[in-house]
Amino acid sequence: MAEFDTSHVKNIVLLGHVGSGKTTLAECMLYEAGIINRRGTVAEQNTVADYHELEHERGNSVFSKLLHSKWRGYKINIIDTPGYDDFVGEVISALRVADTGVMLLNAAHGVEVGTDLMWEYTEEFKTPMIFAVNKLDDETADYDKTVSEAKAHFGSNITVVQYPRQQGAGFHEIIDVLRMVMYKFHDAGGKPDKLPIPDDEKARAEELHKELIEAVAGNDETLMEKYFEKGELDEDEIKAGMKKAMINHDLFPLFCLSAERNMGSGRLMGFIDNVCPSANEMPPQQTRTGQPLACDANGPACIFVYKTVTEPHVGELSFFKVYSGTIKSGMELVNETTGVAEKINQLFVVEGNKRTAVNELTAGDIGATLKLRSTRVNNTLHDKGKNIELLPIEFPAANLTMAIESTKKGEEEKLAAALHELKHEDPTLKVEVSPELRQTLIHCMGEMHLAVAKWKIEHMQKMEVKFIKPRIAYRETIRRSADSMYRHKKQSGGNGQFGEVHLRIEPWHEGMPEPADLNVRGKEIHELAWGGKLVYYNCIVGGAIDQRFLPSILKGVMEKMQEGPLTGSYVRDVRVCVFDGKMHPVDSNDISFKIAGLQAFRQAFQQADPQILEPVYKVEVLCPEDLTGAVIGDLQTRRAMVEGMDTEGHFTKVIAKVPLAEMQDYSGNLRSFTQGRAKFRMSFLEYETVPFEVQRKLADDYSKVAKEELAA
Ligand SMILES: Nc1nc2c(ncn2[C@@H]2O[C@H](COP(=O)(O)OP(=O)(O)OP(=O)(O)O)[C@@H](O)[C@H]2O)c(=O)[nH]1
Ligand SMILES: [Mg+2]
Structure with missing residues (x-):
């Protein structure tokens, strides 16, 4: 038997801006549950979650960490995540498997950029959410401001369950308006005394209690009727109503904490046990075939891998959630993606870098296993004879x-x-x-x-x-047509080389007319691997050159197209008409015509108003409204064409077309001039001609390098 059945396992993910206290809170939860007997601190580099050497160096969490605590008959799996936006992949994979998110707010700073950014993801996943106002012991803590900012950012579904009786260094009492008690903490934190609400707090507590009940009842008709009848709801009714509203993303209870002093974490854990949904109370998982998969311990065994880590001297650890069935060590499962049978030799519950072997994990639980042969993040493994593939985590594009x-x-x-x-x-x-x-x-x-x-x-x-810096994938093309003739002739003992090619090059575009003055006898259309086309016409009259040399000429043209005359970049969208030439009965051969073709093309290209094209990206910057001016101003220094504005979630969206060459330092710059309050995404749009000055500089730089290489 697994130690905890499905309804006694709760999976939470700790979320929040950098430094909001997630790792410190995780430490409190482990300590309260008796998993550790001393609370480590981030400063002393001895927390369970931030065990990685890199995290010690940086003083921040970098990777998500799986931890677990046992609290009053429940197992709480805790995933501590990094707050820094660059590590958002760690947050998204954790959100995929968690059933409740705990969003920490730093009472000294209110809602921060990271809070906003994380919120966007929790809304996508529709994760039931708890808010926890942390650092109430900080001298500059401001609970009211933090709560009103949270409501302004995330809506009035935020419902106060607790407020602090005092803030700053003296913080040690929390009024709980669900239970209608006051928790009074001793200096060491931990288990508080449960006291009646003092008279001077009664009015505020009762008002907030009423608000809480109305919020709960407002989401459930039966409860609303009861509330009208009795004028009150009992604790169990409130809890049941809250659970339902949390699952529907209609209510976000708000708690108080000082993680540093371990005040408030026990009550939070109790709430997680009693109110937060377990995996089987959440909507069933969707599979690729559209068939839902119920979280049922008696269903087919099915796990989903959300993270893998290679630990030195240990090998690869795969972290997974059991979405159905019961997983036992020694079991063989099939990886749906690769078709490979994987033996689950060992099963673990995890405490940061400490693993404890267990025999079974049941549906809804999260654990780890070692040394799977060919399993990656996003893979589903299941009982033989089944075909279950859970939907993958979609990670954001790189920027x-x-x-x-x-x-x-x-x-x-x-x-x-x-x-x-x-x-x-x-x-x-x-x-x-x-x-x-x-x-x-x-x-x-x-x-x-x-x-x-x-x-x-x-x-x-x-x-x-x-x-x-990465090079830019420029392209070259032409703007008008030009004719050229090149004779390749070499006579140095033995067989000579001779080939003469006359050709015309023109800018190619869909639907362009056929050449009026040439007699087209053959056409080839080449889709170029680097985009665009080469259209190759045989317009030779009177057998001036043999048919068999046409492929050689094409080879020469292609070679030059792979290393364009201006910057060595690929050439695209050109029509080449070979219309005349000369042969020598003995000296003409493939190589001669290839060289003649290449040189004729090069010469014609130079005379055909050659153009450098650069990749242009569609850039969308998401920022708070007050920053749009700064964002647009900055984009304009990057040769951007601002195309419009829109809104997306809580953000204003600035949409622009920007050359890639101007975007190489954007990520860091945007972060610094917006203090991290904006984010962006970009995707390739098209190639466009570069402005004249840019073209001249690129061509000069290229010929300088080419000359240096020649000299070397
Ligand atoms: N005064 C005070 N300091 C706190 C509290 N909670 C955490 N801290 C301190 O705040 C700093 C950041 O705490 P962490 O627990 O590392 O915060 P985090 O949210 O895990 O940060 P990242 O992993 O970087 O996202 C540490 O120095 C903690 O000691 C609190 O309740 N009160
Ligand atoms: Mg941390």
């Missing part, structure tokens, strides 16, 4: 791209292996080897994310790496 290199020559393969491992356990990090740019690119969430990647490579793989 910073950098090229990465080893500082030592000859380590390319080692770097490739290191990057492979890195992206394997971090779904928000993408690696791309670009043959066009001759660079390995890392797409990630921001500078901090990049720094973590570097740390991991340097510490785990023992190799030094550096980041450099």
